[in-house]
Amino acid sequence: MEAITVSGLNKVYRTRIKEEGLGASFKALIRPVYKQVQAVRDISFTINKGEILAFIGPNGAGKSTTIKMLTGILHPTSGTISVLGLNPVKERQKLSYHIGTVFGQKSQLWFHLPPTDSFALLGAIYDIEKDKLKKRVDELSELFEIGDLLQTPVRKMSLGQRIRCEVAASLLHEPDILFLDEPTIGLDVVVKQSIRELIMRMNREQGTTIFLTSHDAGDVEHVCRRAIVIDHGQIILDQPVKKLKYDYLNRKIIAVRFEVPQRLEVPEGVKLEKSGEMAARLSVDTRRCSIDEVMRWLIAQGGVADITVEDPPMEEIIASIFSHKEEGAAG
Amino acid sequence: MKAIRKYGTVLKLSLQNAFVYRSNVIGGLLFYTLFIFVFFNLWRAIYQGGRVAGYSLTQMVWYLCITELVVFGCRSGVFGQMNEDVKSGSIAYQLNRPYHYVFYQFFTALGGMVFNLLVFGTMAIVLGMIMVGPIPGFRLQSLPFVLISGIMGMVLNFFILMALGLTAFRMEENFAFYLIYQKLVFMLGMFIPVEFLPGWLRDIARFLPFSYVAWAPARLAVAFSWELFIEVFPVQVLWAVIAFFIAMAMYRFGVSGIQAHGG
Numbered sequence: 001m002e003a004i005t006v007s008g009l010n011k012v013y014r015t016r017i018k019e020e021g022l023g024a025s026f027k028a029l030i031r032p033v034y035k036q037v038q039a040v041r042d043i044s045f046t047i048n049k050g051e052i053l054a055f056i057g058p059n060g061a062g063k064s065t066t067i068k069m070l071t072g073i074l075h076p077t078s079g080t081i082s083v084l085g086l087n088p089v090k091e092r093q094k095l096s097y098h099i100g101t102v103f104g105q106k107s108q109l110w111f112h113l114p115p116t117d118s119f120a121l122l123g124a125i126y127d128i129e130k131d132k133l134k135k136r137v138d139e140l141s142e143l144f145e146i147g148d149l150l151q152t153p154v155r156k157m158s159l160g161q162r163i164r165c166e167v168a169a170s171l172l173h174e175p176d177i178l179f180l181d182e183p184t185i186g187l188d189v190v191v192k193q194s195i196r197e198l199i200m201r202m203n204r205e206q207g208t209t210i211f212l213t214s215h216d217a218g219d220v221e222h223v224c225r226r227a228i229v230i231d232h233g234q235i236i237l238d239q240p241v242k243k244l245k246y247d248y249l250n251r252k253i254i255a256v257r258f259e260v261p262q263r264l265e266v267p268e269g270v271k272l273e274k275s276g277e278m279a280a281r282l283s284v285d286t287r288r289c290s291i292d293e294v295m296r297w298l299i300a301q302g303g304v305a306d307i308t309v310e311d312p313p314m315e316e317i318i319a320s321i322f323s324h325k326e327e328g329a330a331g
Numbered sequence: 332m333k334a335i336r337k338y339g340t341v342l343k344l345s346l347q348n349a350f351v352y353r354s355n356v357i358g359g360l361l362f363y364t365l366f367i368f369v370f371f372n373l374w375r376a377i378y379q380g381g382r383v384a385g386y387s388l389t390q391m392v393w394y395l396c397i398t399e400l401v402v403f404g405c406r407s408g409v410f411g412q413m414n415e416d417v418k419s420g421s422i423a424y425q426l427n428r429p430y431h432y433v434f435y436q437f438f439t440a441l442g443g444m445v446f447n448l449l450v451f452g453t454m455a456i457v458l459g460m461i462m463v464g465p466i467p468g469f470r471l472q473s474l475p476f477v478l479i480s481g482i483m484g485m486v487l488n489f490f491i492l493m494a495l496g497l498t499a500f501r502m503e504e505n506f507a508f509y510l511i512y513q514k515l516v517f518m519l520g521m522f523i524p525v526e527f528l529p530g531w532l533r534d535i536a537r538f539l540p541f542s543y544v545a546w547a548p549a550r551l552a553v554a555f556s557w558e559l560f561i562e563v564f565p566v567q568v569l570w571a572v573i574a575f576f577i578a579m580a581m582y583r584f585g586v587s588g589i590q591a592h593g594g
Contacts, residue, residue: 071427075587096427106421110344112351117344124340125430127333153351 002082003177003209004047004070009079011040011065011233039065041233042079049176052203052210054224054241056217058315062233063213067181070211071101084176097126100175102167104182109154115165116150119172126173133172140168144198160191167198177209178202184219192216196223217311221249231318236325247324248317252291253310254282260303267297283312337430338438345442359447360454363403367458370395370522384526389463390553391524396455397552398521398545401481404447405488409440410509413496417585426586433582436493444485466553473555480560481548483567488516488544490574497578500585512541520546540570 016028017035040062047053057063068074070081072088072095081088086095109118116137123133141147144164154162163183170178180199184192200223202208214220220227220241227244229237237244253273261277269289274281284294291309298304349356371392378388386394413436416422425432459466495512498505519525520542525533536542547563 068423071423073423073426092427093429096429099427101424101427103424106419106424108424110348112348113344117347121340121344124337125428127337127429 001049002046003049003051003084004045004211005080005082006046006070007044007080009040009043009066009069009081010038010077011062011069011074012077013037013039039233040069040076043230043233043235044079045228045235045238047209047211049209050203050207051226052200052224053212054220054227055211055213055230056215056220056227056314057230058215058318061230063215063230064181065233066230067101067179067211067213071095071099071179097173098175099177099179100170100173101179102163102170102181102183104163104180104185107154107162107166108169109162109165111155112153114149114151114153115146115169118154118169119150122169122172128173136172136174140171143201144168160187160194163187163191163195164198167195171202171208174206175208177211180210180212182214182216183212184214184216192218193222199223215314217249217314217317221245221311229318229321231322236318237321246287248320249311250285250287251312252284252286253312254284254291254294254298255306255308255310256280256282256298256304257306258301258303259305262301262303264301267293270294338434341430341435341438342442342445345439346446347442349443349446356450359403360450363399363451363454364458366399367392367395367462371462384524386524386526386553387467389467392463393459393466393553394524394549396459397477397481397549400448400451400455401484401488401545401548402516402521403451404444404481405440405485405492409436409489410492410496412436413493414499414505417497417499433493433579437489440489444482444489448481448485469552469555473551476560476564477548477552477555480551480564480567483564483571484544484548487540487567487571487574490571490578491540491544494574494578494581497581497585500581515539515541516544520544520549524550540574543567543570 013036014034015037016032019028043066055063055066065074069076070083070088072092075089083095084098086098088095108122109115110121119133119137123130128136137150141150144167146161146164146168149157149161149165154165157165167180167183178199183199184195187195196219199210199212203210210223212219212224224241227237227239227241228235229244257279259278262280264272264275264280266272266282267289269285269287271283271285272280273283282294284291295307298307374388374391374395377383378391383391416425422432425435428435491512492509495505495508498508519528519536519539521544525536525542525546528536543563543566547567551560551563
């Protein structure tokens, strides 16, 4: 059964533009000049109930705009949206009982009060009966391991603790769909992973449909089964993460620093992107050479001072999708 | 019933929240005291005995204490809050919830107002008593009416500020509105009673909302009469209702064409 259906969705903004100089400022005051910006361009997709979808793309690709249209905050310029059979523009309030949202950079908890107070407020806002709310809070605090934090003012929490409380807060009313907009932004690796696991558990145990935007390839790789890639407001790819992973998320970047000068002769599947005497940057094709092998090889060189393994940035992944597509078209 | 629980909880929480800002309260009280003290000395210098426009020095000092109370009581920062919510995009969180944004903000601010009324109200009484002693002819029976006029002044102030704050939806820079409004309230009641104004200006002020924020409750406090109450209170209510509808319209107008900032 479908949770979200979108067809032919467009969003055009009008922004004011001004040329340089005082004269132009004056002119703009009398007769402002506008520029049309198409944030979302004719996108269509369907998401089934219980799916975990990654909606990815570089900054400014139109991810947040799309989420805002799906939740009824922004009105589309054209096209139709149906979320749980409701029209978000016309039935925003009704829909709000059935969806939850987490915007990684914005907080819904009261900063100076402990989460338990914010939870009580959200309980009242979503018309949850007191007994039911208590049960739900117990359940979520166990799942999210925030039992000890319930009485701590939010301002005293670390970002990771706060985000766990944020996600729990957005789940109090047992939403059918959870929209997560960059939930792991700014978190360290361990916390990122625990948030990802929580999201997966929510999906598995409660059947919550997850719509996740991110520009972190790791989020996608670890959490989602299907990914839609968007760039300049257009869908450029819609396929299972497995395939995406094989085709595009097949590279890792390893930065290594040595204590003694080294000359590296890289094994097959590894490319030396930058090298100095004491440090190197390697690009690993994980289809041909596993991270495990590369690590063993690096350690065997001796004198390793530091190693970091990273995903290539989303911009690079998008670029390789494009070049792949062009190759496909040419061939 | 559900709505009562919803907004009741909002009110309770914002009241709870107000208690957290301890340094804010202390700072506010100091500023309030300083303000009253400066103007107390100013008026004392102006008043070399006698009355000005029907106000004795005692009445004038109490008048100030009350107008300041109303304006300080509204320091819920609603204008800044609206502006911030719209400009930072955090309004996104508030729009897709099953409550009305305008009411939610009102009850949030109301918690702060109730708190401020208690704290600054106590301070107003203490300062007034120390500086000039009790208001001559003040009777305890009139206190509830002064209070409800004061609250109505705050409500009126709130909705005007909200309407001004919500202009952020369509305007990049709207701070000028706030400054102009603040000055109007200051000149038309908060700083000097309307009775001090020249006749023509007084007549104009009577048809504008600004003096009903601070002048009306303060005048009632220092020179209570039923005639005055019946004259000013309905006008306060009327302006508050008008401001409420303007704020609602601004909200609807803003949301329909929302250009959410911040991605």
